[in-house]
Amino acid sequence: SAVISQKPSRDICQRGTSLTIQCQVDSQVTMMFWYRQQPGQSLTLIATANQGSEATYESGFVIDKFPISRPNLTFSTLTVSNMSPEDSSIYLCSARLAGTYEQYFGPGTRLTVT
Amino acid sequence: QKEVEQDPGPLSVPEGAIVSLNCTYSNSAFQYFMWYRQYSRKGPELLMYTYSSGNKEDGRFTAQVDKSSKYISLFIRDSQPSDSATYLCAFGGSQGNLIFGKGTKLSVKP
Numbered sequence: 001s002a003v004i005s006q007k008p009s010r011d012i013c014q015r016g017t018s019l020t021i022q023c024q025v026d027s028q029v030t031m032m033f034w035y036r037q038q039p040g041q042s043l044t045l046i047a048t049a050n051q052g053s054e055a056t057y058e059s060g061f062v063i064d065k066f067p068i069s070r071p072n073l074t075f076s077t078l079t080v081s082n083m084s085p086e087d088s089s090i091y092l093c094s095a096r097l098a099g100t101y102e103q104y105f106g107p108g109t110r111l112t113v114t
Numbered sequence: 115q116k117e118v119e120q121d122p123g124p125l126s127v128p129e130g131a132i133v134s135l136n137c138t139y140s141n142s143a144f145q146y147f148m149w150y151r152q153y154s155r156k157g158p159e160l161l162m163y164t165y166s167s168g169n170k171e172d173g174r175f176t177a178q179v180d181k182s183s184k185y186i187s188l189f190i191r192d193s194q195p196s197d198s199a200t201y202l203c204a205f206g207g208s209q210g211n212l213i214f215g216k217g218t219k220l221s222v223k224p
Binding site for chain 1: 156160215
């Protein structure tokens, strides 16, 4: 299995500011993903983080709003830019274990925008 | 027709009951099938995964896949209050990302 850590675990931010969330995996992984989860809802994929190239974004999510970096195989960041209250959500990092289809999740970052 | 359908519940059972959680799907390209358990305020935890039709057992949990009917199930035997959580089915294919059900909220009453 893989253990995924995220920082920060929660934050309260003001409208118009940006927050960068860090994700670290303790195992060899291939793909890394960022999801958003509204309270009581299922998971929505934001993007696939690609090492050494631009992330692949899902419909409705754009790079200017959610820039993503993946400088190496086991680390990625997601920035939520120019935040509004609608960005209040839980942001989850996920990664696929190398050589398998097993996908693991971090504990999430609970973001509140005031 | 939605790609994945999962009854959101909530489902409430007494301790010791057998729980059956189900998902249907429409995409024949799905190659692997997963169940996640998510406790409140935690990230999803990979519970079981399988790549083929049939049953896979792990302790009190059994995952069942019927590709011909496009139907997967998770059975929990001798359910415990600690099993109270939201259970999400997930499906994967060649594209790499998972498609999730909406989740079923389970409550096991002592």
